[in-house]
Amino acid sequence: MTVLVPMTAAEFAPFRQVSSEEYARENVESGRWLEEGSLERAFNEIDKLLPQRENTKNHKLFTITCSITGKPAGNIWVFIDPEIATAFIYNLEILPEFRRQGLAQQALREIDDVAKACGAKKIGLHVFQQNSKAQALYKKMGYAVLSINMGKSLEG
Template sequence: MDESTFQFFLSQSTREYAAEKVKSGAWDPDNALKLSQEAITRFLPSGLHTEGAYLYSVVHEDVEESIGYIWFNVTEGRGGREAFIYDIYIFEPYQGKGYGKLTMQALDEEASKMGVTKIGLHVFGQNTRAFELYKKMGYIITDISMSKELKLEEDRS
């Protein structure tokens, strides 16, 4: 990923993450963008040049244009080198055409070359398309958080 693509990625990823956190009920819409910027800065303190962070443009070979991106960090974990996917996004016109699966397969190959023995990720509960893809790619559920909205007595009348 080059610097101009990184700036686009940073803007889009920040907005998307904030929107997903609001949709999930975790963040208030008024503070979501600020919280999203803080979270991304925490994991990319030196931007594109953050040690251990890998940011790639997903490029369609036939037309040689970017169709998405993927960001993962590699760290030393209890069982060796571990990767964590912070963002994977295939642009809307290319979604549902197998590019997400191909991107995940390319990640497996790249991470394996890096000596990574485990890849983790987080998926929002409302993102069923991504959840189904990850299950097909061999990811297993390691933790589930759930919530339920209740109506207050005064709201029921």
């Protein structure tokens, strides 16, 4: 069981660091970005999306807290676009020691409620092709593929 707790200013810096590292790594692994400069690019993208950090308008950042232990188990970041009544999950991370315990599923259920309460009628997200575990989770939670980006390497 999880509890979504609004992210504090003290929690934002570690969130930004880990999220940027993960985003850079996944973009490099997928072939979208070159490794050189990828971390700086990830930081820049997150900073552009969250200019007021955890207080950026229409962005909701939560620490996922395990209700059994009371310990932080991860985080989730959702953007609510009131103009088109749509939410978009930018990030969902469960710490390794809390994975495979149903916390991500519960957090997604709770974020559905948050999005609905903010007027969203739809919710979306992006998942990298190589992240099959996340794809399976999202499919289980009712998400469906809306489009597919394709690419190929011109090297070798």
